[in-house]
Amino acid sequence: MISNAAFTELRDLLRSGESEKARDLLLALQAGYFTLMEEIQHLQLRVHTFEELLPVAGHVCTRNGLVWIETEAGLKGPFCPLCHSTDGSLIRLEDEGAEADSQWHCPSCEAHYPHGCPDTDRHRAVVLPFQKTCRKLGL
Numbered sequence: 596m597i598s599n600a601a602f603t604e605l606r607d608l609l610r611s612g613e614s615e616k617a618r619d620l621l622l623a624l625q626a627g628y629f630t631l632m633e634e635i636q637h638l639q640l641r642v643h644t645f646e647e648l649l650p651v652a653g654h655v656c657t658r659n660g661l662v663w664i665e666t667e668a669g670l671k672g673p674f675c676p677l678c679h680s681t682d683g684s685l686i687r688l689e690d691e692g693a694e695a696d697s698q699w700h701c702p703s704c705e706a707h708y709p710h711g712c713p714d715t716d717r718h719r720a721v722v723l724p725f726q727k728t729c730r731k732l733g734l
C-alpha cells in the first residue's frame with residue numbers, strides 16, 4: 596500500500612544514508628504503484644460498462660453549455676460537457692458555492708463553468724442509483 600508515510604520514511608532513509616533500506620522501500624512502493632494502476636484500469640472498465648448499461652443515453656441533453664439528463668422529475672445534473680464530449684462519461688459537476696461569481700467544477704478534468712442557468716441551477720442531480728439499476732439488470 597502506498598502512503599504518504601512511506602515517502603516520509605523513504606526521505607528519512609535517504610537522508611540518513613541507509614540506501615539499502617531506501618532501495619527496498621522504493622521497490623515496495625513501485626510494486627504498490629503498479630498494483631494501484633491495475634486496479635484503476637479495472638475500475639475504469641467497470642465504470643465504462645455501467646455507463647453503457649444505464650438507460651440514460653437517449654435522455655442526455657445540453658442546456659446553456661452544460662450536460663443534463665432529462666427525467667420525469669425534471670433535469671438532473673449538470674454534468675461536465677468536456678468529459679462527456681471526450682468519452683461519453685457523465686461526471687457530475689460540483690457547486691463551488693452560492694456566491695454570484697461561483698462556478699461549477701469538474702472533479703475529473705478540473706474544468707470550471709460559470710453558473711448562468713438560473714432556472715435549473717437549483718435542480719441538483721441526485722446520485723444515479725447504480726446499485727438499484729444493477730440489481731434490476733441482474734448484475
Ligand SMILES: [Zn+2]
Binds near residue numbers: 701703704
Ligand atoms: Zn470534466
